[in-house]
Amino acid sequence: MLHADPFAIRGLLGPDAAPGRRAITNEHGIVLPAFSDHHVHLHLIDEQGLAPHGIAAALDLGGDPVALARRPREGFPRISYAGAFLTAKDGYPVGRPWAPDAVWREVTDASTHPGVPGGAATAVDEQASCGASVIKVALNRSAGSVFDAETLAVVVACAHERGLPVVAHVEGEGMTRLALDAGVDALAHTPFSERLGIRQTARAAASQVWISTLDIHGDDPDAAENAVANLAAFREAGGRVLYGTDLGNGERSAGIQTAELAALDRAGVRGPALIATLADPWPGTATTHAVATFVPGPPxxxxxxxxxxxxxxxxxxxxxxxxDEH
Known part of the structure; x- marks a missing residue:
């Protein structure tokens, strides 16, 4: 039996942390809420490794909407998804070797009418009909064309009419501002291609959630520095941070990424705040109440x-x- 001080454990890990044991094995350890990775790409990873290595739920942010809709609903990890990337003509990730045609849709018409080929409403409706919990848009100026402000605003409005938040991949100068102006609800990555100013950061903190993905910049020290600095400022401004790894980007085993957690820690997201990024249920469509996170051994x-x-x-x-009841 572990002689762990529950008050000390909560101080390090948050109010829901508690000493406990597994009834079948009698293994002692620490019990925490169920964890989520808020940014994965299931078609690029072996998802069977997620639950054994600490991830009870995952949000797929760019995949084949039909294949995702056909997934079984039982078991863990619980999966929520965006369906396909919505992007401008020849925009990111069109043509990328890791992105088959099924994982993106080009929106070429700002039409709000259903069934218009290439229309904004058509693309949103397709993802919604396939069970999407969020809508993903690509705003990557460094890798092709991006939506103009009008078209992006229409995509966001169509998603919101269907009760779906919008997540944006922002990359390139001015892309975070474009997302903010259009009412985008979340960023799939902490902004990394530019350093945001105080006003823009405060505006983002008041209206968006940011998914961390700090560790993907290992080969680009400038991007890594920008991302950590932007996330630290966002957190200081009261912004809501979600743990996410962009799993499938690079060679990493499925499960909790300690390098991502260390990067969050460097950005000032520490202890109970770090656990909160993992335990946050956003977007709230993956039910994980039947499971908990268990870390064996001493705290x-x-x-x-x-x-x-x-x-x-x-x-x-x-x-x-x-x-442990004590």
């Missing part, structure tokens, strides 16, 4: 140890968990 002794310690997490059914 971390300091905040500095938390990111690496979380690498031992796994997903365990709630019925198998016995929490």
């Amino acid at each position: 971390p002794g300091t905040l500095d140890e938390v990111p690496a310690w979380l690498g031992g997490a796994t997903v365990v059914p709630e019925e198998e968990i016995v929490r």
Whole structure:
């Protein structure tokens, strides 16, 4: 049995952390809420590794909407998805070797009428009819054309009419501002191609959630520095941060990415705030109440140890968990 101080554990890991054990194996450890990765690409990873390595739910941000709609709903990880990227003519990720034709749709008409070929409403309706929980738009000026302000605003309005938030991939100068002006609800990546000013950051913190994806910039120190600085400022301004890895981008095993957690820690998202990014249920469509996160062994002794310690997490059914009552 672990002799862990529950008050110290909550101070390091948040109010829902508790010592406990697995009833079947009698293994002792720390119990936490179920964790989510808010940015993955299932067609590029082995998703079977997610739950054994700590991820109970995942948000696919760019995949074949028909294939995603046909997925079984049982088991873990629970999956929410955007369906296809919506992009401008010849925009990102059209032509990318990792992005087959099924994972993107070119929107070439700002029409709000259903069934118009290339129309904004047509593209949104297709993703919604396939069960999308969010709509994903690509705003990557460095890799092709992007939506003009009018078309983007129509896409966002169509999504909101259907009760769906909009997530944007922003890359290139001015793309975060374009997303903000159009009412985009979330950014798929912390902005990394430019350093945002105080006013723009405050505006984003008041209206958007940001998905972290800090660790994907390992080969680009300038982008990495921009992303960490932007996220730190966003957090200081009261912004809501979600843990997300862009899993499928690069060679990484499925599951919790301790390097992403360490980068969040460097941005000032530490301890209970770090756990909150993992346990946040956004967009709220993947039910995970039947499971918990379990990290075997003793708890971390300091905040500095938390990111690496979380690498031992796994997903365990709630019925198998016995929490320490003291």
